[in-house]
Amino acid sequence: MTEAQQPENKGQQKGTVAELVEDIQALTIEIQELYCLDAIPWVVGYSGGKDSTATLQLVWNAIAGLPAEKRTKTIYVITTDTLVENPIVAAWVRNSLQQMKLEAQAQELPFEPHLLQPDFKETFWVGLIGKGYPAPRGKFRWCTERLKINPSNRFIRDVIRASGEAIVVLGTRKAESTKRANRMKKLEALRVRDRLSPNMNLPNSLVYSPIEDWQNDEVWIYLMQWENPWRYSNKDLFAMYRGASADNECPLVVDTSTPSCGSSRFGCWVCTLVSQDKSLAAMIQNDEEKEWMQPLLDFRKELDAEETRDRRDFRRRNGDVQLYERNLEGELSIEPIPGPYVKEAREDWLRKLLNVEKQIRQTAPENMRDITLISTEELSEIRRIWLEERHEFDDSLPRIYYEVTGEEFKDPRPGVEHKLLGSDEWAVLEEICADDTMHLELMSKLLSTEWQFRKKTKRVGIYETLEKCFNTSSRSPEEAIRNAHLKRDLREAVSQGDVATVREKVKQLTLADFATPDEQASIPNTQNDTENTSKSSDNAKTWSNMKFKKKQTKA
Numbered sequence: 001m002t003e004a005q006q007p008e009n010k011g012q013q014k015g016t017v018a019e020l021v022e023d024i025q026a027l028t029i030e031i032q033e034l035y036c037l038d039a040i041p042w043v044v045g046y047s048g049g050k051d052s053t054a055t056l057q058l059v060w061n062a063i064a065g066l067p068a069e070k071r072t073k074t075i076y077v078i079t080t081d082t083l084v085e086n087p088i089v090a091a092w093v094r095n096s097l098q099q100m101k102l103e104a105q106a107q108e109l110p111f112e113p114h115l116l117q118p119d120f121k122e123t124f125w126v127g128l129i130g131k132g133y134p135a136p137r138g139k140f141r142w143c144t145e146r147l148k149i150n151p152s153n154r155f156i157r158d159v160i161r162a163s164g165e166a167i168v169v170l171g172t173r174k175a176e177s178t179k180r181a182n183r184m185k186k187l188e189a190l191r192v193r194d195r196l197s198p199n200m201n202l203p204n205s206l207v208y209s210p211i212e213d214w215q216n217d218e219v220w221i222y223l224m225q226w227e228n229p230w231r232y233s234n235k236d237l238f239a240m241y242r243g244a245s246a247d248n249e250c251p252l253v254v255d256t257s258t259p260s261c262g263s264s265r266f267g268c269w270v271c272t273l274v275s276q277d278k279s280l281a282a283m284i285q286n287d288e289e290k291e292w293m294q295p296l297l298d299f300r301k302e303l304d305a306e307e308t309r310d311r312r313d314f315r316r317r318n319g320d321v322q323l324y325e326r327n328l329e330g331e332l333s334i335e336p337i338p339g340p341y342v343k344e345a346r347e348d349w350l351r352k353l354l355n356v357e358k359q360i361r362q363t364a365p366e367n368m369r370d371i372t373l374i375s376t377e378e379l380s381e382i383r384r385i386w387l388e389e390r391h392e393f394d395d396s397l398p399r400i401y402y403e404v405t406g407e408e409f410k411d412p413r414p415g416v417e418h419k420l421l422g423s424d425e426w427a428v429l430e431e432i433c434a435d436d437t438m439h440l441e442l443m444s445k446l447l448s449t450e451w452q453f454r455k456k457t458k459r460v461g462i463y464e465t466l467e468k469c470f471n472t473s474s475r476s477p478e479e480a481i482r483n484a485h486l487k488r489d490l491r492e493a494v495s496q497g498d499v500a501t502v503r504e505k506v507k508q509l510t511l512a513d514f515a516t517p518d519e520q521a522s523i524p525n526t527q528n529d530t531e532n533t534s535k536s537s538d539n540a541k542t543w544s545n546m547k548f549k550k551k552q553t554k555a
Helices: 017-036 050-064 087-106 124-130 143-163 178-188 216-225 234-243 278-286 288-304 343-363 376-389 396-405 423-433 437-452 462-473 477-496 499-514 527-544 546-554
Strands: 042-045 075-080 111-116 166-169 196-198 205-208 323-328 331-336
Touching (some): 042 050, 050 075, 087 111, 087 234, 124 343, 124 376, 143 166, 234 278, 288 343, 323 477, 343 396
Parallel strands (some): 042 075, 166 205
């Protein structure tokens, strides 16, 4: 359930309860007419929160009021479980869908609930622990599309492929935020009819928003005064919102002058896009029986803490060093953009997460003891990324899993245990490379690449892959960063038309690409070193063509 904070539009006048009743009656007729108008299937977005519950309740009651012979069109109800939802809310939604399915069958209504999940390769933990993505921030919001948007869009696309079109019913409201209101107003000019707008993200679909003009108070009045048609308690929903409010105050709405509890935000317990998880903190504060979730809150605080740069790579995931301008104590500093978490940091996050899961399984209520924070499929994908993409053939995941849980990790992937390289070989390599982390990385990449290509008949692409290993891991951090500065200076000189600087930087860049560490000290910094530069450049060209020398000699 992901209800954004919902400040009221102060300039918008609130209606009376009688006006709300008239609006509900008009919307009921509108929903019935729209449903019977054509054969286009409906997809209702349901998060379990108050807005989506009110929307689904409106649609359910309207369809239930139609004669049985007209209730022929399927209405899909979809909920996306990000796998990192607030555990209390996630359980609430799952139970709600089960109850919804039973009641739809009992009442002979065309509602079909679906619980969607992100692909196991796109989950939060695979991104953070497997690929090393840092905790999401405003400028790197990598989670939303993978966890929320993609699963629902895949489902809607399947419906569109099967039927040609779809109508997506959402509980979006203008009163949620000024940004939401402005966006909805822009789409009004493109509307097919009232409250029916084109879907700008998915072709051949329309968005229907029946409660777009409702205020928070009107939503709660409707939920409290009209019984939930799939027999799930709206009063329990109200209590959950009240429990997630910091002051535990969520007054029952008896008239339009009484403020409602609309500012609670339910969402992912790992979310670092908000300053703090107020709802989870309030739940723990207001109810002693929910104190078992405190480790989740503590883990989330660690995720949100300012990262030290030694936990992040100096390169991006593709191995490139990218520079950015940073304001450091009033002075402009050009530094590498921090990359993914390094090996030790990723292993540390995994160990901490498994410990949190172990702890809450021991302290949670009986009905929550089977809670899973990270699935076996996710662990298997993380292990694959570490082995095949990061070339960390010491295969530390099973060892960490056993150290924390005391159980052997059973990987569902076939053949994963058959390997030539392992922890023993890694230990030897560490000893040989001493404290040279880049040397260790390069050797492990080369060995792992050879091992991965071992069964291929023609081994097509192995040379390119090995060359990439050298390009990304053969330089020390200092050398790689210096090379990135040279490239940046070269681009700036080209854009400014500075020919002399361009010549100088090209010569330096050539040396930086091909010179040995001892030769780096003799890189010329002025245009007067032309002779030495030319010789070194020739040597570099000769070195770069050595692999073709034998072939040319035969010719």
